Amino acid sequence: MTALGPAASLRDAYGAALVELGERDPGLVVLDADLSGSTRTQLFGQRFPDRFFNVGVMEPTMMSIAAGLSLGGRTVFASTFAVFAAGQAYNFVRQSVCYNRANVKIVATHGGLLVGGDGGTHQMVEDIGLMRGLPGMTVVVPSDAATTRAATFALAERNGPAYVRLTRESLPTVTDGSFRIGRAAELRSGNDLTVVAVGALVARGLELADDLARLGISVRVLDAASVKPFDEAAILKAARETGAILVLEEHSVLTGVGALVAAVTAEGHPVPVRRIGVPDLFGESGDPWALLDRFGMSMQRIRDEAWDLLRLRGRVE
Amino acid sequence: MMEPPRTADVAALETTAREIRRDIIRMTYLAGSGHPGGSLSVTDLLTALLFREMRIDPERPTWPDRDRLVLSKGHAAPALYAALAHRGFLPRAELATLRRLGSRLQGHADRGKLPAIEASTGCLGQGIGMAVGMALDARLAGRSHMVYAVLGDGECQAGPTWEALMAGGHYRLDRLVVLLDRNGLETDGPTEAIMGIEPIADKFRAFRYRTVEIDGHDFPQILDALAEARSRTDGPTAIVARTVKGKGVSFMEGKSAWHGKPPSKSEAERALADLGSPEEVPAR
Numbered sequence A: 001m002t003a004l005g006p007a008a009s010l011r012d013a014y015g016a017a018l019v020e021l022g023e024r025d026p027g028l029v030v031l032d033a034d035l036s037g038s039t040r041t042q043l044f045g046q047r048f049p050d051r052f053f054n055v056g057v058m059e060p061t062m063m064s065i066a067a068g069l070s071l072g073g074r075t076v077f078a079s080t081f082a083v084f085a086a087g088q089a090y091n092f093v094r095q096s097v098c099y100n101r102a103n104v105k106i107v108a109t110h111g112g113l114l115v116g117g118d119g120g121t122h123q124m125v126e127d128i129g130l131m132r133g134l135p136g137m138t139v140v141v142p143s144d145a146a147t148t149r150a151a152t153f154a155l156a157e158r159n160g161p162a163y164v165r166l167t168r169e170s171l172p173t174v175t176d177g178s179f180r181i182g183r184a185a186e187l188r189s190g191n192d193l194t195v196v197a198v199g200a201l202v203a204r205g206l207e208l209a210d211d212l213a214r215l216g217i218s219v220r221v222l223d224a225a226s227v228k229p230f231d232e233a234a235i236l237k238a239a240r241e242t243g244a245i246l247v248l249e250e251h252s253v254l255t256g257v258g259a260l261v262a263a264v265t266a267e268g269h270p271v272p273v274r275r276i277g278v279p280d281l282f283g284e285s286g287d288p289w290a291l292l293d294r295f296g297m298s299m300q301r302i303r304d305e306a307w308d309l310l311r312l313r314g315r316v317e
Numbered sequence B: 001m002m003e004p005p006r007t008a009d010v011a012a013l014e015t016t017a018r019e020i021r022r023d024i025i026r027m028t029y030l031a032g033s034g035h036p037g038g039s040l041s042v043t044d045l046l047t048a049l050l051f052r053e054m055r056i057d058p059e060r061p062t063w064p065d066r067d068r069l070v071l072s073k074g075h076a077a078p079a080l081y082a083a084l085a086h087r088g089f090l091p092r093a094e095l096a097t098l099r100r101l102g103s104r105l106q107g108h109a110d111r112g113k114l115p116a117i118e119a120s121t122g123c124l125g126q127g128i129g130m131a132v133g134m135a136l137d138a139r140l141a142g143r144s145h146m147v148y149a150v151l152g153d154g155e156c157q158a159g160p161t162w163e164a165l166m167a168g169g170h171y172r173l174d175r176l177v178v179l180l181d182r183n184g185l186e187t188d189g190p191t192e193a194i195m196g197i198e199p200i201a202d203k204f205r206a207f208r209y210r211t212v213e214i215d216g217h218d219f220p221q222i223l224d225a226l227a228e229a230r231s232r233t234d235g236p237t238a239i240v241a242r243t244v245k246g247k248g249v250s251f252m253e254g255k256s257a258w259h260g261k262p263p264s265k266s267e268a269e270r271a272l273a274d275l276g277s278p279e280e281v282p283a284r
Ligand SMILES: Cc1ncc(C[n+]2csc(CCOP(=O)(O)OP(=O)(O)O)c2C)c(N)n1
Pocket: A033, A034, A035, A057, A059, A084, A088, B035, B037, B038, B039, B041, B073, B075, B122, B123, B124, B125, B151, B152, B153, B154, B155, B156, B158, B181, B183, B185, B186, B187, B245, B259
């Protein structure tokens, strides 16, 4: 089995991609709200100071300004932390950006519990649900730096609103960067069980698959980075061919990808689905990776749920 | 020579503030993350409030007539925790748990975990609104305690700050006092280069606040401004306190790089030397 690739920063990949996009498209504009060092839009700002607007601590208005800048035909990127992009600015994203069908790409960093020390106020675990509920919004949750880079380019080429959720922590490389909007990437093939994962938990899904492979159990692993449009065909195919789905996400199970997979399978091909993610709780301060364990996303928990599903399916005793 | 009594009092406050600053350095060092710059700039304001002006009692933390403090710039939580500990609201030993899993001392203060916190903050622009609500609640209940909201100057770029300020002026909340930690810097650099907020005192005045400008590291000036605010009966007060981000630590002063970065072991030791006396800190 292939080992995971070296850890790389999703934020660095985004910043570097922005600079390249800026070279290609002289009209492209980038905005930030006083977090440009953390989001890495600073790299674009240093290279193209005239096309970079650090508007200060005003995330809602940043979205409106971004929309206004885009309505004449520009591609606009706007970045801040996920809690401010999807939370603080929600109705501005809804009306200024989505209702206008504005060509604004919101790239939010610091999604999920992996924010760590800042605590529950800053650990945004509801953003995927909020953003995928918006008509016309494209939502991407990259699992590594390679997908971040590919998604940044793909979204720049596609007209319309988009939300990308990045993680503060560096993540192991799990994909070959062949991300496509609307397509789930099959990272492992298998027929006994399917893991659908996004973001930081894709690596844990691969670890599970590799562990079980040693026991002769084959687990299909789908990286569902394209949360919207969602690859329903891949999900239904997995439901038909493997009969059970385990969903892993560093997001509230109430409104995240697990809820989406449950809905898609319930309507299209009902099979047992288990959602592993953040329960109905706010996060708290702590070591980022310890928080995943604390909130129910440990490898042990993932293994236990997988065994349960395999037993249900009669794949193991 | 006879010292006027005031001078001895100011010296005591300065000593307390220095101890709080030392704790801010130890805490952010041990946590390996956090916001030293804006904690150090706001320390003297918090010290004057908690150790002199505010009517509070660690024996009765929920006493209904206590004065209220809302740290709207919630990332300065280390300063608030250290000041509360020195004031007797929590054990000083607990300060070492900042940002650790299971700690009551969250990265941004959580009212549900630590009762001495009047309102949870962290996302900017909301503390001032909660302070307005508390002042309205006091008025409805016929109580006359003060409500203090401490704002950052970067936070003054946020629209909700002005919505809440407008409400405080509109309702003529004479028990409301807004203290602005005017350290000139936000995360990415100087406020005036990023999104200028000047003339800030005039803006507060236009929003119906009696506004004074003081040196936010000068205790007599801080105490005078707070005393005057308490004596008001016709509307809210704004105190624009000019401060230095990173105050007291030579290499942090005036540098936005220290907004959200903890000191390393050697930096923490240099900082503690700056703040009165050298001290070795344990490995992290
Ligand atoms: C709504 C919101 N946006 C962004 C942030 C991230 N953030 C934390 S502190 C800060 C800068 C604040 O500057 P200022 O108010 O001047 O704080 P100080 O200099 O006193 O530390 C930012 C942007 C936040 N906490 N809340």
